[in-house]
Amino acid sequence: MELGLTGKTAAVAAGTAGLGLGTAKALAADGVRVGVWNLD
Amino acid sequence: MELGLTGKTAAVAAGTAGLGLGTAKALAADGVRVVVCGRDENRLQKALVEIGHGAIGFVCDVSTDVGGREFAERAIAMLGSVDILVANGGGPPPGGFAQTPEAQYLEALQKNLLSVVAMCQVAVPPMRERGWGRVLAITSVAVRQPMNNLILSNTARAGVTGFLKTLAREVAGDGVTVNSIQPGTHATDRITQLYGANPDVKAMGIPAGIMGDADDFGRIGAFMCSDSAKFMTGVQLHVDGGSYAGLL
Numbered sequence: 001m002e003l004g005l006t007g008k009t010a011a012v013a014a015g016t017a018g019l020g021l022g023t024a025k026a027l028a029a030d031g032v033r034v035g036v037w038n039l040d
Numbered sequence: 041m042e043l044g045l046t047g048k049t050a051a052v053a054a055g056t057a058g059l060g061l062g063t064a065k066a067l068a069a070d071g072v073r074v075v076v077c078g079r080d081e082n083r084l085q086k087a088l089v090e091i092g093h094g095a096i097g098f099v100c101d102v103s104t105d106v107g108g109r110e111f112a113e114r115a116i117a118m119l120g121s122v123d124i125l126v127a128n129g130g131g132p133p134p135g136g137f138a139q140t141p142e143a144q145y146l147e148a149l150q151k152n153l154l155s156v157v158a159m160c161q162v163a164v165p166p167m168r169e170r171g172w173g174r175v176l177a178i179t180s181v182a183v184r185q186p187m188n189n190l191i192l193s194n195t196a197r198a199g200v201t202g203f204l205k206t207l208a209r210e211v212a213g214d215g216v217t218v219n220s221i222q223p224g225t226h227a228t229d230r231i232t233q234l235y236g237a238n239p240d241v242k243a244m245g246i247p248a249g250i251m252g253d254a255d256d257f258g259r260i261g262a263f264m265c266s267d268s269a270k271f272m273t274g275v276q277l278h279v280d281g282g283s284y285a286g287l288l
Contacts, residue, residue, distance in 0.1 A: 001041045001070055001259055030041055 006031030014038050044267030046071030050124035051115035053077060053102045053159065056087035058228035059178050060128040062258030068093040070262055072124065075115045077102065102129045108155035112162035121170070124265045125163040127156040127177040131230060132192035140191055152179075152196035157203060160218075164211060173216035174265040177204055181222040181280045201276060208274035217273035219264050224280020226252035248281030 005027065015024040015036030028034045049072065055064040056078030068074045068091045076091065077100035078084045084097050096118060101107045108127075116122050132148035156177055167173020179197045180187075186194035201220055208218035225231060225244055231251065232239075241251055260279055263269060278284050 001043055001066070001262060003041055026041070 003030045007033075009033045010035070012036045016040070041263075043070045043262060043265075045124075045262070045265065047073075048123040049073045049075075049119040049121060050126060050265070051075050051112060051119070051122045051159075051163065052126040052128065053108070053111050053155075054128045054130060055091075055126065056080070056083045056097070058230060059223055059226060059254050059257050059261075060126065061087055061090065062254030062256075063126050063128070063176075063178070063261040064091050064095065064258070065255060066258035066262035067124065067126075067265065068095050070266075073119060075118050077111050077115075102155050102159070103151045105150060105154040105158040108158035109162055112159045116162070116166070121166060122163050123167065123170075123172060124174040124176070125159055125167075126261065126265075127159050127175065129155055131180070131190075132196065134189050134192075134234060136189050136191055144192060145195065148192035148196040149199065152193065153200045153203065156200050160203075160207060164207070164216060167216045168211055168214040171215040173211075173214075174269075175204070175207070175216065175218040176261055176264055177218075177220040178261070179220045179222050179276070181224045181278045181284050183220075183222055183276065184278055185284050185286065205274050205276075212273050215270070217264075217269065219273060219275045219277065221257070221261050221264060222276055222278040222280070223257060224252060224278065224283045226254055226257060228254055244283075246281040246283050250281065252279060252281060 010027045010032045012020055012024040014020040016038040024034045024036050050067045052064040054060040055076030064074050064076050074095040076097040079101045081099050088095050088097055100111045102111050182194050183197045183201045204218050204220050
């Protein structure tokens with residue numbers, strides 16, 4: 001399925017583990033430039 | 041996004057127009073072998089061309105339990121098995137309490153409740169045996185927030201939502217998910233029927249400021265049928281441009 005997200009950008013809070021990481025991976029796999037951060 | 045649906049089969053009731061057609065197109069585009077039905081042969085043939093990807097179909101009226109059962113049985117016969125059932129159908133006529141005789145409630149329950157029950161009775165047991173299945177019913181955001189002058193739809197679709205939620209919990213352990221998708225105002229023939237050819241979108245009060253697109257709707261439905269949505273069941277997802285004002 002083409003989501004139409006190529007070239008979009010996303011900031012994923014607490015995106016280094018768990019559900020945030022899963023979301024960041026899915027967005028990146030669909031062409032989104034992703035930024036993540038966490039406390040560690 | 042890879043939906044993991046390649047090689048699966050789907051029966052999309054009333055899949056020759058509107059939101060059913062949008063869903064059939066999205067599933068077919070993701071590798072699903074699709075069978076659709078509709079009431080009109082010409083519209084069926086046009087829809088099969090639009091869906092593409094080898095979609096097949098036949099004329100069948102799913103506005104009763106008999107029609108719903110016939111559709112599911114013929115779909116299984118044509119495809120060998122049905123992995124995905126999209127339970128869809130037209131809405132009942134508009135009207136409020138004062139304009140609606142009791143007999144029309146029975147017709148509405150046939151159309152929007154018992155037809156879905158019958159489709160599920162045919163399609164779900166084989167899904168459970170195979171350990172994989174998806175039921176997606178297209179209902180209405182009116183289930184969540186009843187709409188004025190649509191007392192039949194409000195009543196029948198609330199009933200089918202109770203059925204689907206109960207079914208979802210009963211079959212969840214067999215790899216079968218059961219969800220409904222609740223459209224708000226989309227640019228379809230149904231809206232033309234209710235509001236005329238050029239509805240005033242602003243007057244509809246849709247926060248998004250636009251009507252929904254049937255193809256977008258179909259892709260949301262396709263995701264709900266995907267392998268990645270295996271943990272999503274018993275859900276009623278409203279797709280309405282923000283019209284529904286409640287929290288839950």
